Amino acid sequence: MADVLIIGAGSAGSVLAERLSVDERCHVIVVESGPAPTDPRVRDQITDGLRLPLGQASAVARRYTAVLTEDPRRSVQIMRGAVVGGSGAINGGYFCRALPADIDGWALPGWAWADVLPHFKAIERDLDFEGEPHGTAGPITVRRVAEFDGCTAAFVRSAREAGFAWVEDLNGSTRQRTVPPGVGAVPLNIDRGTRVGPGGAFLEPAMHRPNLTVLTDTRVGRIRFDGRRAVGADVVGPDGLATLRADRVVLCAGAIGSAHLLMLSGIGPAAVLRAAGVPVAVDLPVGVDTVDHPEWVLPVSWPATHGVPPLEAVLTTADGVEIRPYTAGFGAMTTGRRDDPTDQPHLGVTLMRPASRGRITLASDDPDRDPVIEQRYDSAPADVRLLRDGTAIAHEIAGDTVQSEPSWATSQHLCGSARMGLDTDASAVVDTRCRVRGVEGLWVVDGSVLPAIPSRGPHATIVMAAHRAAEFIA
Secondary structure: OEEEEEEOOOHHHHHHHHHHHOOOOOOEEEEOOOOOOOOOOOHHHHHEOOOOOOOOOOOOEEEEEEEEEEOOEEEEEEEEEOOOOHHHHOOOOEOOOOOHHHHHHHOOOOOOHHHHHHHHHHHEEEOOOOOOOOOEOOOEEEEOOOOOOHHHHHHHHHHHHOOOOEEOOOOOOOOOOOOOOEEEEOOEOEEOOEEOOHHHHHHHHHOOOOOEEEEOOOEEEEEEEEOOEEEEEEEEEOOEEEEEEEEEEEEOOHHHHHHHHHHHOOEEOHHHHHHOOOOOOEEOOOOEEEEOOEEEEEEEOOOOOOOOOOEOEEEEOOOOEEEEEEOOOHHHHHHOOOOOOOOOOEEEEEEOOOOOOEEEEOOOOOOOOOOEEEOOHHHOHHHHHHHHHHHHHHHHHHHHHEOOOOEEEEOOOOEOOOOEOOOOOOOOOEOOOOEEOOOEOEEEOOHHHOOOOOOOOOHHHHHHHHHHHHHHHO
16 A cells, blocks of 8 residues: 555656655655656657657557637647656647746635745756746756747747847746746757656656656556545556555646546536436536637748757737747647648747636546547637737738638647635635545645646646645645
8 A cells, every 4th residue: 555646647746756755654656547758669759859749650649639619619639648757748848937926816825926936946957047036956957049040030030120028038037027028038848959857857767766656558547435535546557457545645647637537536516427427426616617728820931940849939918928939830840750841830829818718527437438628719709809919919020921810729738627726715626735625635736726827838837836735745
């Protein structure tokens, strides 16, 4: 029997496992559905920070179908990392922190900017800036591209000519001085072409510890309870069916995976569970009012940039729009092939403080059947207006290089499916220590628990939250 069972070795689970297993008296078991980093199919895919290993042949990505808009109905594939390191092992390396206003806006005890800044600093080793508010000794390397080429250079030059200021440090916000709107280099957890994700930075160096066990290629079907206490999980691995028992169980399977597993285990909206044939253990708003960053994509005829990360710079506006000049077409970023003339660089016009809310619901009580994911991006007219305004700015910057009208897409930043909140908050699934309400011995620590989506990509904030939550679970 373990002291702690962590379900999911993604960005949050990797950090949590390393932090908890520092105490040699604490026996930690981590269950991961994907392969180990030592698998020969895996190493090159998760360390190459210059491409996204998301092609059809990928051994490290899992695909879900999501509905972006209802009128008309538009569907898209959402990718999630299925490997030690999770989505942090396959993403583009964007490592921007949430802003102080994002964190303080949560208005939760223990989660003010002053509480979380030490954890942002502890996780990183920033090679470009020293002193407050940066970290210099953490395991995740952070650096920025110093000289731009190709499409990124064209974007930055055009943005400056359009009157946007240069932002020296997108991670330089303090409570007294927030980084202003403008264009700047993206803080990247990519070091000389190598992706330095939480799996490689936190978990892998700790896997030799005798009190830490990592079980890969092992799927969790349901959480096991004794009355109202979580006592383990039923899993299927290389050796077949098994039940793992632990004193504490922590879900770190991501905003989709953790919500799905909670509902399969009887924790979720009673009507949703009953419709899927799942007995209701605790009626909680799991999967309700999820949130993501809607994105409109504009192909441009700028020359692709070779041998660089997928995203090197961004423009942010006072209206909460982030415009991203992707350095190559999606096909080139995911497969490395450069022989398709229609696969061009593109601008992503992204709404970072959206009003629209989505949902995740059960399709079945079968653990092997994916949940239903609906983003409902067209449900908030104000969002559509802001995206139009952002697209007008993108047109101003790109001029006649824009190749077509914008198309709907998503940033794949889904959050808030098991939201953290006060005991008086009816929309909260977990309390301010990430404990699931109404049961004992069960926590959720990943993007599911973010009370609101950050106005930057959420990866760095999720890693910070895991580092913070380790103190609660220990």
